[in-house]
Amino acid sequence: MITLSERLQLISSLIPDGARICDVGTDHAYLPIALLKSGKVKSAIATDLREKPLASAKINAEKLCEKRLDLRLCDGLSAVKSGEVDTVIIAGMGGEVISGILDRCEWVKSIDINLILQPMTSAEALRDYLAKNGFDIKSETALQENGHIYSVISVVFDGVEKTVDPAYRYIGKISVDTPAGVEYIKKQYNRLFKCAKSLENVASKQTEYKEYKSAVEKIGRLLEGAYAV
Numbered sequence: 001m002i003t004l005s006e007r008l009q010l011i012s013s014l015i016p017d018g019a020r021i022c023d024v025g026t027d028h029a030y031l032p033i034a035l036l037k038s039g040k041v042k043s044a045i046a047t048d049l050r051e052k053p054l055a056s057a058k059i060n061a062e063k064l065c066e067k068r069l070d071l072r073l074c075d076g077l078s079a080v081k082s083g084e085v086d087t088v089i090i091a092g093m094g095g096e097v098i099s100g101i102l103d104r105c106e107w108v109k110s111i112d113i114n115l116i117l118q119p120m121t122s123a124e125a126l127r128d129y130l131a132k133n134g135f136d137i138k139s140e141t142a143l144q145e146n147g148h149i150y151s152v153i154s155v156v157f158d159g160v161e162k163t164v165d166p167a168y169r170y171i172g173k174i175s176v177d178t179p180a181g182v183e184y185i186k187k188q189y190n191r192l193f194k195c196a197k198s199l200e201n202v203a204s205k206q207t208e209y210k211e212y213k214s215a216v217e218k219i220g221r222l223l224e225g226a227y228a229v
Contacts, residue, residue, distance in 0.1 A: 002034040002064070006145050007118065007152070011091060014116050014139075014154050018042050019087040022080050024101060025049070026071075029057030031089065033066050041087075045070045045080055076100075082107035091118035091152075095126030102129070108157065109134065115155040123151050124169040130155060131162040140173040142184035149184050166215035167222075176222060189219045 004012060008031050015021060019041045023032045026046035035041040046069055048054045054071050061069045072079045077088065088108060090098045098117055102108055108115065115135070119126050130137060136158045143150050151174060170188040175181045196212035199205040 002030050002037070002060075004030060004034055007091075007143055007150060008034075010141060010143050010152050011089060011116055011118060012040070014114075014152065015040065015087055015089070016114065019114070020085045021045070021087045021089060022047065022077065022085040024076055024088065024090045025093055026057055027053045027092070028060055029069060029071070030060070031091075032069055033057075033061055033064055036066050036068050037064060043068065043070070043085075045072060045085060047072045047074050047077065047079060049073075049075050077105040077108070080105075086112060087114040087116065089116045091116070092120055095119040095122035095124065095129075098126050099129035102135075103133070109159075110157055113157065115153075115157075117153045117155060118150055119153075120150070123153075123172070126153070127169055127172050128164060131164045134159040134161055136160070136162075137173055142174050142178065142180040144180045144183060149180065149187060151184065165218070166211045167218035170215055171219060171222075176225065182223070185219060185223060189216065189223060192216045192219065 011031065012035060017040055020043045021032060021035065021041050022045040024047050026032060026048050029046045032044035032046045036044050046057055051073060054073055057071055090101055098119055117126065134157055135155050137153055137155055139154045141152045143152060151172065170192060171185050174184050176185060192212050192215050196209055196216050199209040
């Protein structure tokens with residue numbers, strides 16, 4: 001039996017019962033195998049760009065007698081057709097990489113497709129892409145695990161281009177209602193404070209400085225409210 005990490009458990013909790021999923025960059029395929037074994041999902045495709053992870057995924061599926069897992073060697077969603085899945089999971093990659101995978105796949109731009117995204121880095125680049133390309137963040141949750149802090153984002157396409165303010169780029173819809181949320185926001189605050197300080201007296205970088213300063217002020221007020229509770 002597979003025991004999922006807290007990160008994968010959180011991702012699993014966002015998947016609708018009876019979903020037809022695709023796990024992009026599946027690695028060892030622990031998540032789709034566990035979802036199939038539990039009966040939570042109807043079907044599961046697992047893709048990876050490299051042969052070695054898919055070989056490991058196949059071994060894991062065979063060990064657990066899970067013959068329903070559909071393994072595909074491809075870049076992102078390039079070997080997955082419209083209508084095969086209704087939920088796409090892209091976790092453990094950089095925000096730019098996730099954005100590129102979505103950008104190359106037209107059929108994810110549908111209100112009928114649920115996206116669960118977990119950027120390891122550059123979450124702000126992913127939020128920018130989603131806003132500018134008609135995707136709507138339904139929820140965003142922070143999670144601490146093994147000394148790292150992650151954001152898990154639930155997204156659907158609504159076709160509406162959105163304007164993103166500097167603070168939203170860095171914290172999205174993460175709330176101060178949980179300890180992990182506070183830590184995520186504090187981390188971004190400290191990062192942005194240092195960026196703003198370094199550009200404060202650089203004449204050619206005043207546009208960037210003002211954006212960082214605006215984000216720092218807004219995020220600072222949010223944290224003050226959290227500590228006042």
